[in-house]
Amino acid sequence: MMPKAKFMIGNEAIAAAAIHAGVSVAAGYPGTPSTEIIENIKRLGQDVYVEWSINEKIAFETAYGAAISGGSGLVAVKHVGLNVASDPLFSSSYTGINGSLVIVSADDSSMWSSQNEQDNRFYGLHALIPVLEPYDVQSAYDLTMKAFEISRRFHHPVIVRTTTRIGHVRSRVVYSDDHEPQRGRVVKDPSTYVLAPENARNDRKKQLERWHSISDYLASLCSYDPGEGDAIIITGGISYSYVRETLDETGIHANVLRLDATVPVPEKTILKYVNGMKRVLVVEENDPVIEMQVADILLKNGIMVEFHGKDLIPMEGEMTFEKLKGGLYTFYGMKYEGSILQDEPLTPRPPALCPGCPHRSSFYDIKKGLSRVSMQNSFFSGDIGCYTLGALPPFREQDAATNMGSSLGISNGVFRSTDAVPVAVIGDSTFFHSGMEGVANAVYNRTAELIVVLDNRSTAMTGQQPSPSTAIDIGNVCRAMGVEYVETFDPFDAESGEKSIQNAAEYVKNTGKPAVVIAKRACALEVLDKIDSETPKAYVDQDKCTGCTICYNFFTCPSILPLSNKKATIDDSCIGCGACVEVCPFNAISVKGEKPVGWDEAWNA
Amino acid sequence: MERINILLTGVGGQGIITMGKMIGNAAVNAGVKVLVAETHGLSQRGGSVQVHIRIGDVIAPLIEKGRADFIVGLEASEVLRNLSYANKSTVFILNRQTIKPVVPSVNAPDIDAVVEKLQAFSYYIVDGEEMAKDAGNPKGSNAVIIGFMLGMGFFGKIPREAFEKAMITDLNRKCLNAGYSQALTAKNNGGSRPAITR
Ligand code: SF4
Ligand code: SF4
Numbered sequence: 001m002m003p004k005a006k007f008m009i010g011n012e013a014i015a016a017a018a019i020h021a022g023v024s025v026a027a028g029y030p031g032t033p034s035t036e037i038i039e040n041i042k043r044l045g046q047d048v049y050v051e052w053s054i055n056e057k058i059a060f061e062t063a064y065g066a067a068i069s070g071g072s073g074l075v076a077v078k079h080v081g082l083n084v085a086s087d088p089l090f091s092s093s094y095t096g097i098n099g100s101l102v103i104v105s106a107d108d109s110s111m112w113s114s115q116n117e118q119d120n121r122f123y124g125l126h127a128l129i130p131v132l133e134p135y136d137v138q139s140a141y142d143l144t145m146k147a148f149e150i151s152r153r154f155h156h157p158v159i160v161r162t163t164t165r166i167g168h169v170r171s172r173v174v175y176s177d178d179h180e181p182q183r184g185r186v187v188k189d190p191s192t193y194v195l196a197p198e199n200a201r202n203d204r205k206k207q208l209e210r211w212h213s214i215s216d217y218l219a220s221l222c223s224y225d226p227g228e229g230d231a232i233i234i235t236g237g238i239s240y241s242y243v244r245e246t247l248d249e250t251g252i253h254a255n256v257l258r259l260d261a262t263v264p265v266p267e268k269t270i271l272k273y274v275n276g277m278k279r280v281l282v283v284e285e286n287d288p289v290i291e292m293q294v295a296d297i298l299l300k301n302g303i304m305v306e307f308h309g310k311d312l313i314p315m316e317g318e319m320t321f322e323k324l325k326g327g328l329y330t331f332y333g334m335k336y337e338g339s340i341l342q343d344e345p346l347t348p349r350p351p352a353l354c355p356g357c358p359h360r361s362s363f364y365d366i367k368k369g370l371s372r373v374s375m376q377n378s379f380f381s382g383d384i385g386c387y388t389l390g391a392l393p394p395f396r397e398q399d400a401a402t403n404m405g406s407s408l409g410i411s412n413g414v415f416r417s418t419d420a421v422p423v424a425v426i427g428d429s430t431f432f433h434s435g436m437e438g439v440a441n442a443v444y445n446r447t448a449e450l451i452v453v454l455d456n457r458s459t460a461m462t463g464q465q466p467s468p469s470t471a472i473d474i475g476n477v478c479r480a481m482g483v484e485y486v487e488t489f490d491p492f493d494a495e496s497g498e499k500s501i502q503n504a505a506e507y508v509k510n511t512g513k514p515a516v517v518i519a520k521r522a523c524a525l526e527v528l529d530k531i532d533s534e535t536p537k538a539y540v541d542q543d544k545c546t547g548c549t550i551c552y553n554f555f556t557c558p559s560i561l562p563l564s565n566k567k568a569t570i571d572d573s574c575i576g577c578g579a580c581v582e583v584c585p586f587n588a589i590s591v592k593g594e595k596p597v598g599w600d601e602a603w604n605a
Numbered sequence: 606m607e608r609i610n611i612l613l614t615g616v617g618g619q620g621i622i623t624m625g626k627m628i629g630n631a632a633v634n635a636g637v638k639v640l641v642a643e644t645h646g647l648s649q650r651g652g653s654v655q656v657h658i659r660i661g662d663v664i665a666p667l668i669e670k671g672r673a674d675f676i677v678g679l680e681a682s683e684v685l686r687n688l689s690y691a692n693k694s695t696v697f698i699l700n701r702q703t704i705k706p707v708v709p710s711v712n713a714p715d716i717d718a719v720v721e722k723l724q725a726f727s728y729y730i731v732d733g734e735e736m737a738k739d740a741g742n743p744k745g746s747n748a749v750i751i752g753f754m755l756g757m758g759f760f761g762k763i764p765r766e767a768f769e770k771a772m773i774t775d776l777n778r779k780c781l782n783a784g785y786s787q788a789l790t791a792k793n794n795g796g797s798r799p800a801i802t803r
Contacts, residue, residue, distance in 0.1 A: 007626075007633045009643070032646030113646025136664070137640075169666045170629050170641040238665075245664040321669035339671030344722060345686040346714040351617065351652030352707030386650065394709045461647060553709040558651055561705055562712065572743070 005174045010140040010166040014076070014104060015040030016175045017144035019048060023074045023102075024181035025066035026050045027059035029433065030462035031078030032113035033167045034106035038076050039463075047181045052465050055404070055433040060085035060103070064092050067101035067157070068193055069184025072148060076104040079120045080403065084434070086123070092157045093127045094203040095193050096210060099184055100151035102144065102158055103129070109163045109285050109318035113461075115384070115402060117317070119287035124159050124263035128211045130218060131159045131263035135240040137171035143260060150217070156210045161262075163285055165238050165318060211264075219266035224273055227253040231279040231331070234270075236262040236290055239283045239313075242324045252332060265293035271301060281331045282309035285319040350392055355559040356524035356577035359387045361491035362454050363395040364555055364583065365519070368494070369501025370423070373509070378423045378450075381411035383435070385427035386461045386523075387454050394554050397425065404430055408438020412447045421508050423450045428469035429459040436477060442514040443482040450508050451478075451516045452501070454491075456523040457605050464526045470605065478516040485515035492521060492603075494582040520604075524575060527602040536576030536593035540568045544588035555583045577603075609761055610668040613656040614687050615679030616704050617649035624679065624747035625656035628760075630771035631751075632660050635763040642666040651707055653686055660761065675759055677750060679733075680704050682714035685722055697728035698754060700746050701735075729753070729791065736783045745780035748772060752781035756788025 008016070014037050018026060026048055028038040042050040053059035056077040063073030077085060082105050092101060105123070108114040124131035132147050134140035140162060147158040191199050225244070235243050236259040247254055257273045259265060262284070274280060280298075282291040291309035298305065312327030322338055329336040353360045370376045382388055382398030383406060391398035400410050407430075411422040426435045431453055442449060453474055459465040475486045485507045489500040497519065504515040528535070538559070547566030551557070559574035568588070570580075578591045611628070615621040625641045632639035642657040657668045670689045674696065678684035681699040691697075699720075705713035720728070731753050733746025740749070754760060755768055765785070772778040 007630055007639075035645075112644055165642055165666045168643045168645055170626065170643065171639070172633055241665040248664075318667075320667055321665065321672075325669075339669075339689045339692070341671065341688050341691050343686050343689045346682045346718060347706045347711050348708055349616065349651075349653045349683075349686070349706040350708065351647050351650040354618075354650060386647075388647075389650065392708075461650075556707055556709060558705075558707045 003174050003176050005172055007170060008137070008173050009036060009168055009170045010134070010137045010162060011036035011168070012040045013137050013141040013173045013175065014144045014160065014162070015044060016173070016177070017141045018074045018102065018148070019045040019179050020176050021072065021145050021148035022180055022182040023048055023072045023148070024183045025063055025071055026074040026076070027053045027062040028076040029053055029056045029059055029081055030459045030465045031081050032462060033108055033164045034076050034078045034081070034104065035462045036167070037104055037106070041074070054468055056081035056084040057088060060088045064088055064097070064101055066184055067097035067099045068095065069187055070098040071184030072100045072152070072182040074102045074104065076106065078114065079105055079107040079118050080114060080116065082120055082123060084404065089123060089129070090127045091195055093129050094195060094200060094207050096155040096206065097151070097157065098155065098187055099182060100148045102147045102151055102160060104160045104162065106167050107161060107163045107286070112164055117286060119289060120159070121161055121263050121289040122287065125289070128207060129157050129159050130214050130261055131161050132221070132260060133161050133237040133262045134166050135237055135258065137166065137169055138173050139260070140166050141173050141175055146221070150214065154210050154214050154217070156214060161237070163238055163318060215264045215266055218261040218264065219268045221260040222269050223258045223260070225256040225258070227255040229253065229255070230277050231255065231281065232257060232274060232277045233281045233283055234259065234290060234294060235283040236260065237285055239285050239319045239324065242319050242321055243283055246321065246324055246328060259290060262290050265290055265297065267297050270294055270297045274298065274303060274305065277305060279306040279331070280308065281312065281328070283313055283324060283327070286315060288315070351389060352392070352556070352558055353386060353389050354524050355557055355573050356527070356575040356579065357386070358456055358491045358519065358521035358524070358579070359390065359454055360555065360557060361494065361579045362452070362497070362519040363390045363397050365491055365494055365497030366397060366423070366452060366501050367395065369498040370505060372498065372502040373505045375421065375423070375505050378421060379411070379414045381407040381414065381422050381424045383407040383426040383430050385430055387425065387427055390425065394556060405434030405438060408435055408442060408451065411449050412438070412442065412445070415447055415449055421448050421450065421505070423452060425452045425454065428453060428455040428457065428474060429467040431474060432468040432472070436481070439478055439483065439514070439516070440481050446512065447514050448508050448512045449514050450505050451514055453516060453518045455518050455520045456526070458523045458526050460523040460525065464523055464529065474518055475516070483514060483516050485513070486518070488518040488520050490521055491519040492577065492579045522603050522605045524577060526605070528575060530598060530602040531596045533596040534593070535596060536591045537574050538570050538576060538578065538580060538589055538591045540570055541588045541590065542567055544586050546586055548585065550585065551580050551583055551589065555580060607761065608659065608661040608663055610673045611658040611660070611675045611677065612668055612673045612687055612690050613658065613677045613679065614683035615654055616683065617651050617654045619679045620744060620747045621654050621656055621679055624751065625658055627748065627751060627771050628658055631760070631768040632763055634767035634770050637661065637763055638663060640666045653683055655687060660763070675754065679747060679750070681716050681719045685719060691726065693725065695726060696759070697723055697726055698750060699728060699730045700733040700750060701730050702733065702746070731784065731787065736787065737780050740776065740779040740783045742776035742780055745777055748777040748780035749784035752784025753788045755781070756785040757792065
């Protein structure tokens with residue numbers, strides 16, 4: 001082993017550990033805060049097969065397939081992505097594997113970029129899969145290595161659970177880059193891997209046996225910092241780092257037990273360290289997963305202690321010093337004086353679509369097109385992607401967006417209960433992730449809805465990963481599934497965009513069948529990535545501009561700013577896409593400058 | 606080593622994550638422990654972004670509210686959105702730039718309005734935009750501000766060479782040096798609350 005050190009984020013540390021541990025097949029679907037794991041394996045793991053799968057279920061099954069063949073597989077997804085893969089997740093625990101299978105669940109406590117902050121350690125309890133929880137960036141490396149080792153040793157999947165402040169924290173990490181990818185060979189063992197009832201019942205017995213031996217083994221995966229007194233703090237994950245620093249700083253000499261495996265909490269360990277203690281405080285981020293298990297162990301063994309957890313440490317949001325100290329000080333009969341100052345923002349600042357984003361033009365075209373047929377107040381069934389930002393003013397074209405692919409199912413229900421034709425808005429990557437089924441359902445069950453696919457040729461929000469739309473034509477997919485009305489338009493061509501929307505909406509109203517309209521133009525950031533030279537710039541002719549406010553209040557490209565006389569001006573952030581030119585009713589905007597080499601090709605990729 | 610808590614605030618796309626990386630790399634170059642907590646994903650699309658930098662004897666990644674030693678506004682008004690991280694000895698470093706939020710009928714905040722709210726604190730205003738342009742790197746205001754903070758001695762014992770090494774390009778190094786000399790001028794002019802203008 002040749003140890004090296006590098007300043008890296010937790011997700012890179014996990015990638016480095018996976019490669020070092022011999023991963024040979026790695027798959028995932030982009031999602032914050034997990035994305036950089038697969039990206040880094042792609043970048044660093046020369047002999048590793050790495051793919052962005054179409055969704056998390058396929059990614060899971062891909063890694064699992066490698067693992068049942070004796071290879072080392074890794075699947076990395078965000079917390080809600082594991083919901084999509086939950087079906088094979090449970091099965092993998094029944095069958096076990098021949099090689100190793102490590103599942104990285106990157107949970108987004110505080111919902112920095114997610115619809116919820118579900119605590120995926122519950123999947124471990126539910127599916128009987130051990131969960132290792134790093135407490136800092138170095139331990140993300142070490143515990144990922146450990147996860148591969150445990151998985152191979154017990155022929156059982158292992159979950160590595162991170163939260164945002166593990167994966168997206170940068171720190172110095174000592175690592176090794178020695179590796180030998182462990183590949184598989186075809187194994188035929190249908191009595192294990194075909195989960196027909198008879199086999200499943202057999203597997204169930206073996207699963208429980210493995211579970212018990214793993215539980216015993218995990219007893220060693222913890223660390224105890226002895227302190228003074230009869231109180232013990234039991235913690236795990238990122239919370240440990242806050243506990244340790246606070247105790248060091250305040251001089252409270254508590255006994256601290258850190259669990260590196262938080263599912264299952266090993267009974268032996270708890271009995272060993274809680275023995276003789278009178279007071280217990282469990283500190284963990286999000287849900288009371290350690291707390292419930294410890295309480296259960298204490299109860300079963302008739303151990304009576306003063307017991308605290310979520311009564312003192314908030315469940316909501318990520319761990320912070322404020323949350324920890326609030327609870328910890330109360331536990332020690334002290335009072336935490338928090339910050340006295342309040343935030344005093346001058347303006348709201350929600351995220352916004354980028355300058356030149358084709359989604360902005362699409363939302364603009366959709367609204368105008370729909371108003372031509374008095375459908376501007378339709379229910380907009382939205383979905384997950386940059387375009388979820390279409391929920392914000394001035395567009396307000398997302399009335400629900402709850403999970404990947406939700407646009408099509410929800411719009412069906414809205415239509416059934418109201419008879420009002422809804423508009424489903426979904427992106428290209430999301431379409432392939434879990435939208436196609438919804439289109440099939442709309443055809444099969446005859447849902448009168450207008451389906452707009454915003455095809456920007458990439459999985460944009462997570463950093464422009466390539467999308468299947470660059471290889472598979474969405475229009476052909478819809479036609480093959482029986483959609484009779486399929487049309488494509490260029491969102492930058494406002495007039496034809498409005499017309500396409502209008503025609504499709506009329507078709508839906510007249511026939512009661514679904515129609516698909518595809519707005520096709522590449523993500524602006526993807527375009528900029530491909531262009532080296534300077535881009536053109538748009539200018540406002542101050543003589544022609546009347547100060548009508550349309551371009552900055554109704555189109556809202558961030559590059560267009562109001563002057564004090566209400567006229568518009570355009571700043572340096574403009575990328576010269578030209579989308580605003582048609583938006584101005586007074587022809588005051590024009591684009592100047594040469595088109596760089598490859599410009600049109602990049603936009604129309 | 607004593608702990609230094611630096612909160613970087615700004616708007617997605619301004620180069621705030623790069624700024625965190627540069628400071629982090631400098632600390633690593635100097636053999637000093639550092640943790641940098643970044644925000645990725647949706648908020649990077651033109652929304653408010655914070656990066657927490659903790660230097661020295663630290664274990665946990667996020668700064669405690671009320672405990673930031675320095676709050677940097679790459680977009681000046683963003684420091685006010687994070688005022689709860691300040692205490693009365695917190696020093697603010699503002700880039701002379703405000704950005705209009707992408708919200709209809711909401712204008713860019715006025716930097717004077719920001720300064721007005723900071724009257725009880727020490728603050729510095731740096732002409733990051735202009736100085737970066739002069740140095741030939743219009744996107745280099747993050748490096749200018751790092752240089753300024755370095756010149757003011759805000760990074761403790763992390764030496765200038767560690768920062769120079771952390772700049773990936775020569776243009777960034779130029780920006781760093783421009784900020785550095787600006788700080789020296791400011792220091793010489795003295796004053797308890799110098800607002801730097803050119
Ligand atoms: S990343 Fe691409 S899709 Fe997302 S807002 Fe920016 S331009 Fe639009
Ligand atoms: S050309 Fe117009 S729409 Fe495109 S980025 Fe510039 S100002 Fe925005």
